[in-house]
Amino acid sequence: MVREPRVGRREGGAMPFGGRAIRWSMIVGTLLGGIGIGATGHRLAAAPPSFTEAPLLRTDLAGIDNYELIVSRLETAPGWSHGRHYHAGHEIVYVLEGNGALVADGKPEQRLQAGTISYVPSGQIHAGRNTSRTEALKFLLFRIHVKSQPISIELN
Template sequence: MNKIKNSLAMTLVLTVLTTLIICDSALGQQPGIKRTELQRYDLSHPGWEAIQVRIDFAPGTSFARHKHPGEEMIYVLEGTLEYQVEGKPPVKLKAGETLFIPAGTIHSARNVGSGNGAELATYIVEKGKPLVDLVK
């Protein structure tokens, strides 16, 4: 009986991990978008983590409307990126400029420059939840 329980538990864990890897890979493989996770650490507040990701946008590409299970802080590394944050007019940011997106706020990003666009995104999110939730 214990072997069956252990086997079922292991199958569940592997299924969840595989799903997370596939979802994260699919987001990173959007045409013209490259996501590179730089660091991920548990915070002193239980159940929360900080994640830093570099996101590169080829000219003319965009990241579809989405939201996060926590706050996002953006620092534009290169190029010109336009952000559409729900309830606000679009904002264009150049290298060195920043943007804060509150938890659960629907937003999108688009490279409006002629060259590569890149941002450093820092997320303060609930651990174990999908980092990105795509929205129609």
């Protein structure tokens, strides 16, 4: 039986020094690459989904002391959520695009889609989220805000 020599190996099966160095560099490179990918993946997974808010109008309400109207356009990333919170003023949400959900304490979940309008009374504890994994949720947010109070009081 004739045995073909393996590429990169000496007679007797031993790898030359160069082959050993290449093998070790491949092992170390693979490990370091895996650690780098794992760390990056962890960092990306840990980052909360984001949103952008563009203020459109902020004005005093005529004849109503200490109240203002704030109108904003919000765009949320797929999977975004805003945990339980409340406001000292009223909120009205009008959905432009996408799908979401609004959950107010003691009430059934309200599904949101383009054309949906929702009212959250002052002091009502609620949470909202973008239910899509692929599309942004875009909406107009109208706030009747008590000037001396924070816009949102977070609960968790």
